[in-house]
Amino acid sequence: MVDVSQHDLVPDHSVVDDDELDDVMEEYGIDPTDLPKIKRTDPALPDDAEVGDVIEIVRDSRTADTATVYRLVVE
Template structure:
């Protein structure tokens, strides 16, 4: 079976702990529910144990900046 997280086009997904999450939410002055959503069954999440309500940091390569970081709320 192929592990999609090893593919070069799948960005890195990292589960945020609550302390780091609070810093991010404070920095952007938003609530957890204001974040864009990602489904729990998304193939990019297969390597981490993300549950609904968790927040994931997605780090993508970017042509205009070295890396683009986005945050997603995991939903069912």
């Protein structure tokens, strides 16, 4: 079977730890439930991601070096 998360076109996905999450939520003035959602069954998610975790996705960007987005893992 192919591991989609290791494909060159799939951006880096990582679980945000609690300390960093507090900083991000404070910076944007939001709660994790305000974030866009990503399903737990998404093959790009790290194996240790659980429902309720926040995922940081770092993509290449044409206008900036990288673009960082956050998603809340849902069932």
